[in-house]
Amino acid sequence: MTEPHKLRMGMVGGGPGAFIGPVHRIAAELDGKIELVAGAFSQSPERSREAGMRFRLDPARAYADYRQMIEAESKRADGVDFVAIVAPNHMHLPVALAALESGIAVMSDKPAAASYEEALELQAAVAKSGLLYGLTHTYAGYAMVREARALCATGKLGTIRKVAVEYMQGWLSGPLESTGHKQAVWRTDPALSGAGGAIGDIGTHAFHLIEYISGLKVTAMNATLRTVVPGRRLDDDCNAFLRMNNGAEGSLACSQIAAGEMNELRVRVYGEKGSLEWRHQDPNRLIVRWLDGPEQIHHASMSYLSAEARAVARTPAGHPEGYLEAFAVLYREFADALLTWKQGRANSPPATLPGIEAGVRGMRFIERAIESHRIAGWVEF
Numbered sequence: 001m002t003e004p005h006k007l008r009m010g011m012v013g014g015g016p017g018a019f020i021g022p023v024h025r026i027a028a029e030l031d032g033k034i035e036l037v038a039g040a041f042s043q044s045p046e047r048s049r050e051a052g053m054r055f056r057l058d059p060a061r062a063y064a065d066y067r068q069m070i071e072a073e074s075k076r077a078d079g080v081d082f083v084a085i086v087a088p089n090h091m092h093l094p095v096a097l098a099a100l101e102s103g104i105a106v107m108s109d110k111p112a113a114a115s116y117e118e119a120l121e122l123q124a125a126v127a128k129s130g131l132l133y134g135l136t137h138t139y140a141g142y143a144m145v146r147e148a149r150a151l152c153a154t155g156k157l158g159t160i161r162k163v164a165v166e167y168m169q170g171w172l173s174g175p176l177e178s179t180g181h182k183q184a185v186w187r188t189d190p191a192l193s194g195a196g197g198a199i200g201d202i203g204t205h206a207f208h209l210i211e212y213i214s215g216l217k218v219t220a221m222n223a224t225l226r227t228v229v230p231g232r233r234l235d236d237d238c239n240a241f242l243r244m245n246n247g248a249e250g251s252l253a254c255s256q257i258a259a260g261e262m263n264e265l266r267v268r269v270y271g272e273k274g275s276l277e278w279r280h281q282d283p284n285r286l287i288v289r290w291l292d293g294p295e296q297i298h299h300a301s302m303s304y305l306s307a308e309a310r311a312v313a314r315t316p317a318g319h320p321e322g323y324l325e326a327f328a329v330l331y332r333e334f335a336d337a338l339l340t341w342k343q344g345r346a347n348s349p350p351a352t353l354p355g356i357e358a359g360v361r362g363m364r365f366i367e368r369a370i371e372s373h374r375i376a377g378w379v380e381f
């Protein structure tokens with residue numbers, strides 16, 4: 001049975017001047033399975049209306065706030081099928097709870113909430129609702145990240161003994177927040193960002209990615225947090241040692257004061273027979289190195305790749321895909337899972353789509369990093 005209409009998306013956040021809202025809109029609509037029909041795009045009702053006009057929405061569906069949107073949309077026969085949450089972190093829990101309580105599925109940006117306790121509350125609400133919850137840990141949508149994950153799962157690298165993940169940005173090297181810069185202001189305000197600064201904003205991505213690719217879980221961590229820019233209220237730099245559930249050890253570094261870096265995310269996994277390396281700046285290639293063989297470069301969309309990597313490729317080899325397509329992979333998986341659920345079948349999203357479990361682990365990572373820093377030592381997960 002096919003769904004007679006596209007899945008209807010309502011968006012919270014993503015108004016004029018926003019960073020990630022436009023990315024979600026493009027990604028959600030890329031495969032023709034989803035359309036934006038409603039939104040509460042800003043904390044300012046006027047700006048929300050203005051955004052609705054710009055997106056050619058029915059003016060009645062550009063709402064003054066998210067509560068109004070969820071209330072009105074849940075009464076409409078053609079109301080939204082899911083809510084995309086792209087507002088700052090402190091809005092993630094209240095919006096997700098309101099949607100789930102009204103029977104509406106959720107696709108949220110990370111981190112899942114503003115604290116670990118909030119994430120647990122959200123996890124309980126997701127379980128109680130039986131509804132789909134997706135979390136846009138973007139990098140999980142890259143074909144070569146899927147290839148790396150599939151390669152680790154085959155065991156060909158041998159027992160994994162060391163992992164390393166780095167996420168370096170330089171855009172907060174100075175007190176940008178004091179200039180009123182939209183994205184810097186809320187990210188450095190604990191009331192809007194939560195307890196994590198760089199660790200919440202990009203550390204959660206790094207943490208998710210190392211578990212996602214290696215298939216291992218972090219069991220203990222020893223982290224140092226710093227606030228390098230004077231007057232800043234949250235961390236902007238972190239170095240952490242990791243211990244994994246198979247005995248492997250490794251490191252996670254993230255920074256927003258790494259001057260000159262744009263978005264340098266790099267993952268390495270070392271097994272006893274070989275290793276892999278993926279860099280976000282070169283996302284269509286995966287480097288695989290062997291102890292007893294030559295270095296290999298796996299290219300996106302090639303026929304020799306794993307089924308998992310081939311399943312998410314859209315363009316032929318040599319036609320590079322990037323950030324928007326990776327995001328769209330997560331939306332496509334979310335849409336397919338939601339359609340399955342709407343057709344009366346089980347709510348069983350694919351394991352490749354990050355969900356509430358990843359959200360809770362990400363918030364636990366922030367909480368544990370802060371605790372480890374406080375006691376200046378190792379903490380169990």
Ligand SMILES: NC(=O)c1ccc[n+]([C@@H]2O[C@H](COP(=O)([O-])OP(=O)(O)OC[C@H]3O[C@@H](n4cnc5c(N)ncnc54)[C@H](O)[C@@H]3O)[C@@H](O)[C@H]2O)c1
Binds near residue numbers: 018086182
């Ligand atoms: N997955 C990723 O790679 C990625 C990248 C960037 C940001 N993010 C996440 O996306 C979220 C937004 O980040 P951003 O950089 O786009 O922020 P932003 O400041 O650029 O945009 C936030 C938007 O939310 C709106 N907003 C604020 N309060 C609101 C409210 N109460 N109701 C409705 N709208 C409201 C703002 O007006 C703005 O339009 C954050 O949680 C961030 O962590 C994820």
